[in-house]
Each structure stands twice: as structure tokens, then as C-alpha cells.
Amino acid sequence: MSLSTMISTMSVGMLRTCGIFALTLLGALPLGMLVALLRKSRYAVVRGVTRGYISIIRGTPLMLQLLVWYFGPYYLFRIPIRGWRFPALILGFVLNYAAYFAEIYRSGIESIPVGQYEAAEVLGYTKTQTFMRIILPQVIKRITPTVTNEVITLVKDTSLAFTLAYQEVFSLSKQISASQTSFTPFVIAGVFYFVANYLVEFVMLRIEKALDYYK
Amino acid sequence: MILEMKNISKRFDKLHVLKDISFGVDSGEVVSIIGPSGSGKSTLLRCATFLETIDGGEIIYMGKKAAHTDADGNAVYVSPKEMREFRTYCGLVFQQFNLFPHYSILKNLTDAPIHVQHRSREEAEMTAMELLGKMGIADKAKAYPFQLSGGQQQRVAIARALAMKPEILFFDEPTSALDPELTGEVLKVIRQLAEEKMTMVVVTHEMPFAKAVSNRVLFMDGGVVVEQGSPEEVFDNPKEERTKQFLRVFER
Numbered sequence A: 001m002s003l004s005t006m007i008s009t010m011s012v013g014m015l016r017t018c019g020i021f022a023l024t025l026l027g028a029l030p031l032g033m034l035v036a037l038l039r040k041s042r043y044a045v046v047r048g049v050t051r052g053y054i055s056i057i058r059g060t061p062l063m064l065q066l067l068v069w070y071f072g073p074y075y076l077f078r079i080p081i082r083g084w085r086f087p088a089l090i091l092g093f094v095l096n097y098a099a100y101f102a103e104i105y106r107s108g109i110e111s112i113p114v115g116q117y118e119a120a121e122v123l124g125y126t127k128t129q130t131f132m133r134i135i136l137p138q139v140i141k142r143i144t145p146t147v148t149n150e151v152i153t154l155v156k157d158t159s160l161a162f163t164l165a166y167q168e169v170f171s172l173s174k175q176i177s178a179s180q181t182s183f184t185p186f187v188i189a190g191v192f193y194f195v196a197n198y199l200v201e202f203v204m205l206r207i208e209k210a211l212d213y214y215k
Numbered sequence B: 001m002i003l004e005m006k007n008i009s010k011r012f013d014k015l016h017v018l019k020d021i022s023f024g025v026d027s028g029e030v031v032s033i034i035g036p037s038g039s040g041k042s043t044l045l046r047c048a049t050f051l052e053t054i055d056g057g058e059i060i061y062m063g064k065k066a067a068h069t070d071a072d073g074n075a076v077y078v079s080p081k082e083m084r085e086f087r088t089y090c091g092l093v094f095q096q097f098n099l100f101p102h103y104s105i106l107k108n109l110t111d112a113p114i115h116v117q118h119r120s121r122e123e124a125e126m127t128a129m130e131l132l133g134k135m136g137i138a139d140k141a142k143a144y145p146f147q148l149s150g151g152q153q154q155r156v157a158i159a160r161a162l163a164m165k166p167e168i169l170f171f172d173e174p175t176s177a178l179d180p181e182l183t184g185e186v187l188k189v190i191r192q193l194a195e196e197k198m199t200m201v202v203v204t205h206e207m208p209f210a211k212a213v214s215n216r217v218l219f220m221d222g223g224v225v226v227e228q229g230s231p232e233e234v235f236d237n238p239k240e241e242r243t244k245q246f247l248r249v250f251e252r
């Protein structure tokens, strides 16, 4: 197999990896905010359940979580799992990353001085306005570097999709390497992850710069 | 009367911070509140501006009751919807300014008028520029809070409160977070507001300022108003021993 055939065979996997990455961010970034707010709910039950969820997600391997989401419906309810592979994968990734993002958001929200809330309250902003106009923009600036870390981890974590035999770039590189007895697929995969993360860093730095107009 | 606080009582758990405090503020009047640290001055302002809820007593703005004590002795506030109107009556200037760092100076002054009071952008910006001019910082409209000195930031905070066109403005030690050389510029704008008959309540440790600018002075200690009267009465002829003791510290 020539290098160009290898790359073109693996490019399908690269697209799938990008798919996992994009869908996870799309789901987990907003869901994390919801979780962070539920974590601070005035109802103790809601707070408790949210804490439990975060703690289970953070306390168990993502690989195991993926297996549970994929096989759970069958073993628990005897539901056939045909066509369930990709949804289970995305569900597992989104719920996992939402928990981590939630904790990042929470620490960001808690780092905003209480004076900001009080100033907004005296000026008559509603609770929603205070959060959306005053608090959230400042939170986003503060957490951007931490989010960057998490997003870079996600790029690499997408390789865990091999657990469910989903043929993204990492699974493919293993397969092609074995069938062609070649090391090259691993190099291609490595370059792919590195370039992807380079792009992530570039974009996130631009965002940080764009938010640099105030302190 | 713009504001009447009657028999205000406030506790933090077991700590009785305000004990049966009563005072009123007439239109155009400047009232100074002095007293040692921990005497409840900030808490009183925070109750008046609805940042804290009282446990007993009455808060009356413009003759309308915002809070009263029911038959069981519990403080009852009007509905949240009605509360909104009461909030528009009062403004508060904090010791720590609490400007919004992500907004330009101009936006600090216009955001609430536009999004809370639903005034037009043009009108809000015109009012804001006028106020910044009055505060002597019109050239800073496009700057961000971190680019300003403490004295300038506090003047922005005063302008931000005034942009809401409150009936009464409260100041909680507006110069205490400032370097001594910057207090003058802030006191000057408050004095200017007093000349324009802005109704104000000022908690301060700047005794010469309080004496010069106030119509009335309240001396608080231990959660009660120990003494109140004209500046001459309180500063030059204090009746209470505690007042005398407190003022002695400031004479040097």
C-alpha cells in the first residue's frame, strides 16, 4: 500500500474523529453550563443528584463509560443495539465532558467577586440579565485557558472510540498497521493528532487575545 | 420625605446588627453617617438599597411602603414586581467601586438605563456623556475600568448610579479604598452634587467633609443611632460620651 493510499484510507477515520470532536463540544459545552447551574440549584435534591453525576463521571474511566452506554441497553433491557454504536459513543463523550466543563464553569462562576452581583442588583438587573450580561462574559474570559486544556485532552480522547470498534483514525491506524505490517499508519495518526491540537491551540489563543481588551 | 426607615432591626444569626434604627431623609438633604467599624453602617445602607432584607421595621420610599412588619412581627416586603420600582428610587456607590470590567466606561453608564429602564440608546448615551463631563472624565468614555485610577473609577461609579436617575444616592465609604491623594477628587464631586440638591446618604470617615457637606449627621455605634443632629451639634457639641470618644480619635 502506497503512502497516498494509506492517507486516503485513513482520511475517512480522520473525518470521523473530527465528527466525534465537534459533536462532543457542541453537546458538552452548553450541557456543562446547565450542569454547573444545577450544581448550584437552590434545591438540595438537584444539587445532590448533580454532584453524584459529576463524581461518578470523574471517578470512572471514560472507556468503561463508553462500554456501559453501548452495551447497557442490551444487558439491562434486552434492547437490540443495532445502529446504537455512534449515538452511544457521542452520548458517552458528551456526558463525560459536560461533567468536566461543569466544574470548570463552576470554578469560574465562583471566582467572580460578589460585588459584581451586588452592583448589578442595585442597578435593577434581573437574575438572568445579571448572569448573561455581567457574570458570564467575565467567566468565559477567566476559564478560556482551562477550557483549552480540556479541549486538547478531548482531541486525544477521541481515540477511545476504538473501544466500541468505531473506525476513527486511531482504530484505522491499528488495523492498517497490522494488515500491512507497517509502522507508517501510526506516524500518520500521530501527525494528525498533533496538527489537530496545534489548530486548537491557535484558535483558543485567538479567543484569549480577543478577550484581552480588559482585565 | 424621600426615605423613611422606621424601627429597623436586622440580625445575622445571633448577631443583632441593627437595633431599632429610625431616620428619615428629606428631598435635597445630605445625611452623613459616622461611627466605628462594625457599628452597622454598611448593613443599614444595604438594607435601604434592598441588598439585605430587614427582620423588622418599615422602609418607606416616597410615601410608599417597600417593607413593613406584620402582626407576627416578621418583616414583609412588597412583591418582586413592585420591588423593581423601589429599586429605581435608590442608587448605591460602593467602597470597592464594583464597575463592570468588561464594559467600557460609557457602557458601564448606559447598559442598565438601556436594558433595565428601557430608555433609548441615544438618550442614555447623551445622559452618560453629560455625567462623565460633570465628573471631569469625559475623555475616558471609551476606556475600560482597569485603565483608570481609583479616583476616576469611583467617579465613574458615581456617574453610573446617577445615570439611573435615582431619587436618592447612598455612598458607603466612597473614599476608603483610595490613596489619600485621590480622595479629594471624589469628595469634590459629591460636594458638587450636594450643591445641586441631590438627596444623599454618605457613610464616611472624612470628618471635615461630613461637617462641610451634611445637613444632618448620624453617629452610629453598636447597631443604634447614638446621636443625630446638625453637623455643628454633633461635631462641635456632642452630647453623648460615646460620640465624644469617637470624635476624639479624629482630632489630631
Ligand SMILES: Nc1ncnc2c1ncn2[C@@H]1O[C@H](COP(=O)(O)OP(=O)(O)O)[C@@H](O)[C@H]1O
Pocket (backbone or CB within 6 Å): B012, B015, B017, B035, B036, B037, B038, B039, B040, B041, B042, B043, B044
Ligand atoms: N453578611 C454578614 N453575615 C454575618 N455578619 C455580618 C454580615 N455583614 C456584616 N456582618 C456583621 O455585622 C456587623 C456590622 O457590620 P457592618 O454593617 O459592615 O459595619 P460597618 O459598616 O459599620 O463597619 C459586623 O459585626 C459584621 O461582622
Ligand SMILES: [Mg+2]
Pocket (backbone or CB within 6 Å): B041, B042, B043, B172, B173
Ligand atoms: Mg462598612
